[in-house]
Amino acid sequence: MEFLLIKFVLVVIVFAVSLGIAAYSTYAERKIAAFLQDRVGPDRAGPFGLLQPLADGVKMFMKEEIIPSNADRLLFILGPCIMMMTACMTGVVIPWGHGLEINGTFYPVQITDINIGILYVFGVVSIGVYGIMIGGWASNNKYSLMGAIRASSQMISYELAMGMAVIALIMTTGTLSVREMVEQQHGIHWNVFTQPLGVILFIVCAFAECNRTPFDLPECETELVGGYHTEYSSMKLGFYLFAEYINMFISSAIIASLYFGGYNFPFIDQLGLSPNMLSIVGTLIFFGKIFFFIFFFMWIRWTIPRFRYDQLMHLGWRTMIPLGILNILGTGIYVLYKNGQLHF
Amino acid sequence: MNPSLPFFVLATLSVFSALMVVLSRKPVHSVLYLIFCFFTIGGHYLLLNAQFLFAVHIIVYAGAIMVLFLFTLMFINMNKELEPHKTNLLKGAATVAAGCLLLVMVGVTKGAESLAANSNRTDVGTVANLGKALYGQYLLPFELISILLLAAMVGAVLLGKKSVE
Numbered sequence: 316m317e318f319l320l321i322k323f324v325l326v327v328i329v330f331a332v333s334l335g336i337a338a339y340s341t342y343a344e345r346k347i348a349a350f351l352q353d354r355v356g357p358d359r360a361g362p363f364g365l366l367q368p369l370a371d372g373v374k375m376f377m378k379e380e381i382i383p384s385n386a387d388r389l390l391f392i393l394g395p396c397i398m399m400m401t402a403c404m405t406g407v408v409i410p411w412g413h414g415l416e417i418n419g420t421f422y423p424v425q426i427t428d429i430n431i432g433i434l435y436v437f438g439v440v441s442i443g444v445y446g447i448m449i450g451g452w453a454s455n456n457k458y459s460l461m462g463a464i465r466a467s468s469q470m471i472s473y474e475l476a477m478g479m480a481v482i483a484l485i486m487t488t489g490t491l492s493v494r495e496m497v498e499q500q501h502g503i504h505w506n507v508f509t510q511p512l513g514v515i516l517f518i519v520c521a522f523a524e525c526n527r528t529p530f531d532l533p534e535c536e537t538e539l540v541g542g543y544h545t546e547y548s549s550m551k552l553g554f555y556l557f558a559e560y561i562n563m564f565i566s567s568a569i570i571a572s573l574y575f576g577g578y579n580f581p582f583i584d585q586l587g588l589s590p591n592m593l594s595i596v597g598t599l600i601f602f603g604k605i606f607f608f609i610f611f612f613m614w615i616r617w618t619i620p621r622f623r624y625d626q627l628m629h630l631g632w633r634t635m636i637p638l639g640i641l642n643i644l645g646t647g648i649y650v651l652y653k654n655g656q657l658h659f
Numbered sequence: 660m661n662p663s664l665p666f667f668v669l670a671t672l673s674v675f676s677a678l679m680v681v682l683s684r685k686p687v688h689s690v691l692y693l694i695f696c697f698f699t700i701g702g703h704y705l706l707l708n709a710q711f712l713f714a715v716h717i718i719v720y721a722g723a724i725m726v727l728f729l730f731t732l733m734f735i736n737m738n739k740e741l742e743p744h745k746t747n748l749l750k751g752a753a754t755v756a757a758g759c760l761l762l763v764m765v766g767v768t769k770g771a772e773s774l775a776a777n778s779n780r781t782d783v784g785t786v787a788n789l790g791k792a793l794y795g796q797y798l799l800p801f802e803l804i805s806i807l808l809l810a811a812m813v814g815a816v817l818l819g820k821k822s823v824e
Contacts, residue, residue, distance in 0.1 A: 430785050434714035441722025
């Protein structure tokens with residue numbers, strides 16, 4: 316009973332934090348865009364415009380809801396639901412902190428540590444594609460369909476390269492559990508140093524999976540009006556846009572925990588703090604890393620223009636995947652060498 | 660609670676969604692029901708403690724192959740006039756053929772060991788155990804399958820090429 320209660324509280328916290336951070340990412344995006352373009356950005360709602368996400372949310376809810384008369388009603392509604400659901404599901408396997416010891420019992424700050432951890436993430440991400448495809452098809456609009464087709468082919472192409480980057484990581488860590496991966500990176504033994512190529516591949520693919528610039532072709536407004544969400548209005552549109560920000564938060568968390576040590580930080584053993592204190596500091600540092608990567612996503616968005624569609628496919632299939640295979644090969648040799656099994 | 664209740668719920672859903680795949684009017688709906696069917700079958704894997712199989716099943720079938728199916732179907736403009744009409748003879752023949760397949764499947768599973776006997780071993784489907792079995796006991800068949808897959812890929816590329824002069 317106590318177990319269930321703790322897990323329930325954790326689920327609610329992770330859910331609320333994901334939504335909160337995603338909401339404030341929209342604010343951060345506007346402020347960062349403004350900063351990079353030498354503007355002021357939103358500053359009307361509340362001090363420094365801090366209430367802007369709230370105002371946006373209210374506006375979204377108040378808009379008229381239009382379902383096109385020739386649309387497939389059920390699927391039209393299902394699309395944004397799938398998108399939002401899959402975006403919120405991935406946070407389950409991420410270890411948000413080492414854990415707290417209260418009255419002799421250890422409570423890990425993670426909802427569940429399943430032995431297929433990272434595969435679970437991939438499973439959920441691969442289901443996320445359906446949100447876009449179903450929505451785009453059900454809209455009964457050429458532009459929506461084209462956007463959906465683009466989005467899904469882009470996502471399945473880059474999922475492959477992402478999987479290959481992670482296979483190399485699994486080879487060095489020898490586990491699929493995200494928690495064990497993070498524990499192995501104690502101190503400064505971060506995976507980024509053993510997998511430099513893997514990090515680059517993973518981050519590029521994360522950009523493509525989140526449909527962020529320079530890979531935001533699905534909603535390329537110069538060619539496709541609004542892409543897969545052309546026909547959507549009101550909060551259904553809001554769900555699509557919001558899911559993108561949740562995905563960005565979760566991808567940042569996954570990048571940080573797989574390659575950048577998660578809640579570990581250098582000189583963790585020299586601080587002389589109690590384990591509980593260290594765990595709290597670790598969680599704060601983990602969120603610091605996540606915020607850095609969210610900033611990185613936005614920084615790229617306002618720096619690099621989008622690719623042309625053939626360039627995108629070319630990069631995915633002819634550069635990323637061969638590099639991924641090369642990385643697996645190199646990692647295999649490295650692992651053999653490290654275990655002393657390599658004989659010339 | 661009856662311990663086999665989850666099984667019966669899942670089984671009902673699987674059969675329902677499998678039927679809907681055949682009975683749906685729109686091909687896209689059929690594909691979506693098929694994806695749902697894969698999820699329920701994945702649920703059966705979970706009940707048998709095969710988490711890895713579950714994850715791979717979802718990633719490969721629901722996440723990749725069905726996306727391609729959906730992809731193709733979205734391009735096809737299915738009108739009533741263009742829909743291929745099957746004669747009753749063909750429908751009857753298909754039913755008989757499918758029935759024969761069912762008979763063979765039932766016959767195969769009848770002689771097999773009961774899975775329920777092993778289900779009290781909770782670690783049998785974990786990644787580590789499965790990996791040890793695949794790379795130890797079943798190394799040769801496992802590697803042979805990879806050659807089969809490679810051959811299929813090369814074949815697909817060859818077919819995909821327009822025409823070889």
